[in-house]
Amino acid sequence: MIVIVSDDSKGDYGPALAEAVSQTETQLVHFSANALTVMPCVACGSCSGKTYGRCITQDDMQQVLPKIAGCRALVLVSPVVFGGVSYHIKKIMDRMAAVGDPRYRISEGELVKGMSGQGMNYYMLGIGDELSATERAAFLSLHEENRKIMSAQGQAFILSGRSGQASINKIAQEIVYG
Amino acid sequence: MDKSEIMLLCASPRRKGTSTMLLERIQAVTGSEVVFLPQKDSLHELVLVMQQAATIVISGPCYINTYPARLIELLEAAALAGGFSGQKLYGIINGGMPYIHTHQHGLTCLQLFAEQNHLSWQGGFVLGCGAMLDGKPLEKHMNRKTVVPAFDQFIRHIAAGTPSPSCLYEQAQSPPGKIMTQVFAKLLTFLVEKSIKKHGHDPKAANWYLREQE
Numbered sequence: 592m593i594v595i596v597s598d599d600s601k602g603d604y605g606p607a608l609a610e611a612v613s614q615t616e617t618q619l620v621h622f623s624a625n626a627l628t629v630m631p632c633v634a635c636g637s638c639s640g641k642t643y644g645r646c647i648t649q650d651d652m653q654q655v656l657p658k659i660a661g662c663r664a665l666v667l668v669s670p671v672v673f674g675g676v677s678y679h680i681k682k683i684m685d686r687m688a689a690v691g692d693p694r695y696r697i698s699e700g701e702l703v704k705g706m707s708g709q710g711m712n713y714y715m716l717g718i719g720d721e722l723s724a725t726e727r728a729a730f731l732s733l734h735e736e737n738r739k740i741m742s743a744q745g746q747a748f749i750l751s752g753r754s755g756q757a758s759i760n761k762i763a764q765e766i767v768y769g
Numbered sequence: 770m771d772k773s774e775i776m777l778l779c780a781s782p783r784r785k786g787t788s789t790m791l792l793e794r795i796q797a798v799t800g801s802e803v804v805f806l807p808q809k810d811s812l813h814e815l816v817l818v819m820q821q822a823a824t825i826v827i828s829g830p831c832y833i834n835t836y837p838a839r840l841i842e843l844l845e846a847a848a849l850a851g852g853f854s855g856q857k858l859y860g861i862i863n864g865g866m867p868y869i870h871t872h873q874h875g876l877t878c879l880q881l882f883a884e885q886n887h888l889s890w891q892g893g894f895v896l897g898c899g900a901m902l903d904g905k906p907l908e909k910h911m912n913r914k915t916v917v918p919a920f921d922q923f924i925r926h927i928a929a930g931t932p933s934p935s936c937l938y939e940q941a942q943s944p945p946g947k948i949m950t951q952v953f954a955k956l957l958t959f960l961v962e963k964s965i966k967k968h969g970h971d972p973k974a975a976n977w978y979l980r981e982q983e
Contacts, residue, residue: 630808631782631808631838631839632837632838633782634781634783634786634830639961639964639965640965640967642977643977645978657979657981660976660979661979661982672841673844673878673882674874674878674881675835675841675878676841678841681835681837681841682838684833684838685832685833685837687833688832688833689977689978690976693961693965694958695953695954695957695958696954700947701944702866702867702868702950702953702954707975725881726881729874729877729878732877733834733874736874740871
């Protein structure tokens with residue numbers, strides 16, 4: 592299953608990507624993060640202790656976490672905000688700790704962690720017009736650091752507001768078959 | 770807040786953690802008040818305080834390689850409100866991993882916020898292994914001999930209103946070597962598994978959400 596979580600408050604790239612992925616007959620779940628009620632992570636530590644693997648905050652994230660836990664690819668679609676993602680998407684990212692593996696491992700000589708399950712591919716799609724080189728580099732580095740810490744594969748893409756459906760279709764192909 | 774004052778903003782949901790401890794260390798020098806980022810309700814009042822401060826120091830934990838969502842929400846709200854005119858901005862980010870690159874994005878995020886909204890970016894401080902402190906004094910940090918003087922120099926930059934170079938925190942922290950990395954991985958995993966078992970769970974079991982679906 593592929594899970595797409597998008598902030599659609601400033602554009603419809605998330606639904607467009609979901610539509611392109613669905614054309615490949617891949618099992619897909621799409622959430623619009625800006626339409627969900629998701630509270631910020633309060634670092635209570637329960638998901639790595641008392642309720643290991645389960646977040647105790649009862650909100651719409653309880654619909655998202657089961658899908659992420661078993662997915663083969665997670666795709667976050669967001670406007671590029673200060674070289675990162677919007678707060679709608681960041682709330683989802685922060686709460687994903689519940690489906691992470693809290694144990695440590697070593698990759699390329701450094702400590703990393705991982706995700707529960709069989710491992711997943713992790714993609715980010717950033718949308719922004721006239722982004723500076725610093726913004727682009729920051730967005731790509733955020734994905735790279737996320738990918739490392741999750742011990743995941745995958746890549747980041749950046750599109751401008753003028754990008755057409757062909758660009759979306761290409762990214763969908765990469766996510767499904769890449 | 771008077772326009773000449775320094776605003777110390779804690780971006781952590783935990784009020785007694787490492788982010789707060791670092792701000793209290795600054796507070797001891799500048800006498801400024803520590804303001805906590807509310808985890809619920811409107812951020813309008815806090816944006817007004819930011820607009821009125823001469824200097825803003827933001828200290829927060831690193832969640833998934835950058836600051837927590839609620840701070841991003843505040844920055845988005847502040848950018849929407851506007852009204853900034855040269856306020857000096859410093860940032861501090863602390864995280865569990867001992868590598869600066871793991872947490873660096875937080876400072877880049879603040880720098881971009883400053884550049885896009887007429888604030889004056891003055892630099893920041895990345896603190897690795899910060900989570901282990903859990904609010905305890907900086908003198909308990911595993912690299913205390915280099916980290917304490919570097920952070921105190923960072924405070925002097927804030928007090929003087931001068932830019933703080935990244936080499937301050939880069940030179941104060943070096944990543945653990947190969948053997949220490951292996952020791953850390955085994956020790957930290959042992960402690961994590963011990964905690965999970967203490968709560969009656971199997972650390973090697975499939976995730977709770979996956980088991981619920983079976």
